[in-house]
Amino acid sequence: MKTYPLLFITSLLIASCNTNRNTFDATGTFEATEVIVSSETNGRILQLSPEEGDILSEGQKVGYVDSTQLYLTSLQIKESRKAVLASRPDIKTQIEATQKEIESTRIDQKRTENLVKGGVATQKQLDDVNAKLAVLDARLVAQKNSLQTNTAALNEQSSALQAQLAVISDQLKRCTIINPIKGTVLSKYARANEITGAGKPLYKIADLETLTLRAYVSGDQLPQLKLGQIVDVSVDADKDHYKTYKGYVTWISDKAEFTPKTIQTKDERANLVYAIKISVKNDGYLKLGMYGEVKFVDK
16 A cells, blocks of 8 residues: 555656656757868978867967978079069160260251351251161160060069969968967867878867857747847756756747757657757856757746
């Protein structure tokens, strides 16, 4: 007879536990936006300081890839550009002799014109001076055009070398590994002295200061939710207690999907559910992949 009261009490406790477990409105797991930092160039990794668990700041220099060949190429291009610029002709100096000859011929032209007027010189002498002056003028124009063409070609060659130098400079910058976001290093895929290549992953990082709980609700629960709504998020603190955080809804899916096998819903009969995302400030206790329960806060 004593067995029946004991069974009755046990049944009440089990029912009580099941009731407590069904007080949630939705469940899900915590996730974060993960960024895989990859190498932007080829070469040997000379330094890669981040280790798993390290907290890095945005823009922090965390490593270097060997840039010796790029540096030497940069020096070669700089010297080639100097040589090109030095070979440009000095137009003023090159045409100076022709200009002086033209000035002298113009003086002869004036003198001959006066002599012709005085009957001392013949018209033929004046015509010869005029012809010589015309030849010198044509020569000066040709010289200027030739020198300007050569200068323009050398300037274009210099500009092309400058563009090559800009490309090399950009590649040199890419040899420095810069951390893109503030966050915690989750995984490390490469080590110093290894050979890397453009696009090869180096490490994975995520901002863990604010995590996202991806939970699922049934269609009947959708009218109870709106973007920006405050909800309670609970996680296991120990065997018998929970830690509760305030979170707010940042995203509600517009498409239903089949209930994931690892997720419980308030209505276990619901086959189709809607995903939601809840942003939760992390105090250091929350972990990626941790299970969480959501309770809609009464208005």
